[in-house]
Amino acid sequence: MPIFSKPIAKIYVKELRTRLDSFVVPIFTPDTSINVGDFGTFEDGRFVSRGNVSSRGVQLDVDQSRVNAFEYASSGKVSIAPSVDIPNPAGGKLLKTLLSFSKSQAVVASFQGGVEYRVSDADAFGQTLMELWYGKKLNKERVVVWSLRRATGGTVIVSEEGNNQIEVIADSALLGPAGLTLAGLSVGVQFGVEQKATWKLSSSDVPLVVWARLFRLDDRHQSAVDAFGFESDPQLRAAVVGQRPAAFTADDLLGYL
Secondary structure, three states, X not given: OOOOOHHHHHHHHHHHOOOOOXXXXXXXXXXXXXXXXXXXXXEOOEEEEEEEHHHHOOOOOEEEEEEOOEEEEOOOOEEEOOOEEEEOOOOOEEEEEEXXXXXXXXXXXXXXXXXXXXXXXXXXXXXXXXXXXXXXXXXXXXXXXXXXXXXOOEEEEEEOOOOEEEEEEEEHHHOOOOOOOOHHHHHOOEEEEEOOOOEEEEEOOOOEEEEEEEEEEEOOOOEEEEEOOOOOOHHHHHHOOOOOOEEOOHHHHHOOO
């Protein structure tokens, strides 16, 4: 896992959220190992798993479905130059291109297709979590993953500064006639010279988590609601108003006191 700082995590999450459903949390770093049922905390923008509810007696019923590739480049901040051929010392041909970040706080993310995992019944799962939280079997501060999207590989680059450039190199045999495009970055690339420091990760076959959906306890309304991560965004807080997928009655709660 490449070293990162808190600003990098914030940049990544904020930028990707412009393209994603407001109820999902982009996971940084993408190579974090996460599974449905994991509970944990957000620390400096990173989800830290503390265990899985299966260890607390919960039987997880998980559905899965194939999902397509996902690409993202910060709007108005990123450009990709035409790719050029360079010799491959191992034989064959490589393609090289130049990624330019004209403005600060920019992200490039290119994920291969993969699998989306989710609990079969989110409402019932939320109810089960309420029983754990109020039954003192799970720390009330823990958030719990109930859905996630995992890609089979990909590339992520985060530039904290503007006026930045980085060389990207890939095997031409893995790419189509279009060359090294945003989508092509997902095959896994090598990085060359960079003008300024960037946070970068690339792999052709290491599972990468694109996003997750998590439940947290809303103690005030006695319900399980969507958690949005580590930032205090008023718009995200407003999005949960009225969201009560699992609620307890007063009698229910008294039974766990």
